[in-house]
Amino acid sequence: MKKTFKTFPLLVASAGIAMLLPAFAGNVKIIANQSVKADSISASELKSVFLEEKGSLSDGSRVEPVISRGGSAHEAFLKEYLGKSDSDLQTYYRSLVFTGKGSMPKAIASDSELAEYVSKTRGAIGYVSSETRTDGVKTLAVLGVENDGVRKLITRVEPVYPSALHDNHIGGTVRLKVTIAPNGSVEAAELVGGNPILGESAVAAVKRWVYAAGPAVTKTDVTIPFDPGR
Secondary structure, three states: OHHHHHHHHHHHHHHHEEEEEHOOOOOOEEEEOOOOOEEEEEEHHHHHHHHHOOOEEOOOOOOEEEEEOOOOHHHHHHHHHHHOOOOHHHHHHHHHHHHHHOOOOEEOOOOHHHHHHHHHHHOEEEEEEEOOOOOOOOOEEEEEEOOOOOOOOEOOOOOOOOHHHHHHHOOOOEEEEEEOHHHHHHEEEEEEEEHHHHHHHHHHHHHHHHEEEOOOOEEEEEEEOOOOOO
């Protein structure tokens, strides 16, 4: 029995690592060309870019939205960030073209082709499934704010990618619920979705983040990608 208890944690850890990767099949990571200076983007800003309400990010980087023609990443992106179905989005874009207020964005068939296009096109920003190799592009963290008033992130600490997962090409997107104190420090960071091992690393990093001061406590959703291809 003693031997069984000693080996049990290792067996659980090994099995857990093997089983965690498929759980990320529906997750999405936001990618951008290296010309984009930002390392993160707010959920509202991301929506505005893909609805062609704005053509640049808050840091001044010009961006060009690139969409997928279908697939799980496309459906997840529409649901999580745009709140539209594919048919609704196509109708929206056609109305922009008809009224002269915008144009149809570049649409690409596969995640790998989309990642390659973004890597070669200045200002391009798109989305792919979390398991897609994304060499040569930036992966942007998505920041979302629940309550009124966007708190500007002043100090960002990158999480440590656990070598055991990175070496085995296990990645994914971690979602955290972050509580920001009025003085800008992070009071709490709670894992609400994603690999628990990556989540532990993300929580440790986010607790060291510093935001601009505000009049009250702010609760924010933070999405952090772990890309084994980088």
